[in-house]
Amino acid sequence: MKRLLPLLPLLLSLHPSAFAEEREWLPYKKLMEVSRLDKFYALAPAERDKLDMYVHLVPSNQDVKPRDLVLTVVHAGGRTPLPVDADGNLRLAPNPQWLAEDAKIMTNQPKSSKVGVGPAMNAVVPAGTQWSYGALMSSIPQSNAAIGKIAGALSMFAPTIRSVILKFDQPAQVTIQAKAGPKQYATDGKHQIRLKPDAALVKENPPMVLSARPREAELDSE
Structure with a gap:
């Protein structure tokens, strides 16, 4: 959150x-x-x-x-x-x-x-456990644009979103099936995976495969 x-x-x-x-x-x-x-x-x-x-x-x-x-x-x-x-x-x-x-x-x-x-x-968690890269990561620019309009005069106090944190109930893995080779991520001790947008992957929009469905996709300013 x-x-x-x-x-x-x-x-x-x-x-x-x-x-x-x-x-x-x-x-x-x-x-x-x-x-x-x-x-x-x-x-x-x-x-x-x-x-x-x-x-x-x-x-x-x-x-x-x-x-x-x-x-x-x-x-x-x-x-x-x-x-x-x-x-x-x-x-x-x-x-x-x-x-x-x-x-x-x-x-x-x-x-x-x-x-x-x-x-x-938060970001909306896409359906299932196989997503396109853009289905998740496009939530970052969309959130920043929306926050600017929602916050109005208070926008100077609003955060700038830079990453999405996938939160799982158990250890899990995420594989981004990029053309240059798969990029694999595993959960940390809190069962979380932080993803920051990659310009090349945004353009390519490869599929993502998850070993389990996350319970939450938190937008974060770090």
């Missing part, structure tokens, strides 16, 4: 033992604006098809787990839970109806601590 901008602290208790009656957290529209998801989905599909953008939540208390947080959108059609995963990530696209009616996000936690809320972005 690459965090795009500094996290914005918003009042929201995440203490798992301090349950309270449900209360309003913030408007749905505000979450879209803070996370920049409204600007991301306003891009043409061809400008974001290699990217996975989402909301990242970070509790101010490191002992608190994001999965303890319960968020629910209350809208004209009823109530819709917002799924926050164990890493504090929330994936959702702007809902035009919820935006139009100024839907509210509720939480069952008391207003006594803070959580950082901000946009984050």
Whole structure:
């Protein structure tokens, strides 16, 4: 995961033992604006098809787990839970109806601590375990172009993406079947492989063969 901008602290208790009656957290529209998801989905599909953008939540208390947080959108059609995963990530696209009616996000936690809320972005993991080089590596220039448009005046604080880190659940290998000969990569001690774009390979666009499918393709500024 690459965090795009500094996290914005918003009042929201995440203490798992301090349950309270449900209360309003913030408007749905505000979450879209803070996370920049409204600007991301306003891009043409061809400008974001290699990217996975989402909301990242970070509790101010490191002992608190994001999965303890319960968020629910209350809208004209009823109530819709917002799924926050164990890493504090929330994936959702702007809902035009919820935006139009100024839907509210509720939480069952008391207003006594803070959580950082901000946009984050990965590369989309292509289908299967045999890809073209460009199917993965074109996410780098696309991400930099998208970040510039999404960040706006804050673009000076946004990272420049230079590599993709493939993260696996076990040891794995990647082979790039270049015309000049295969290029082979193996995971490190964290089951990760970092790939930086190679100008010649970008032009050639050879196939890539993976011994296993990665669970994540993190965009990184190193």
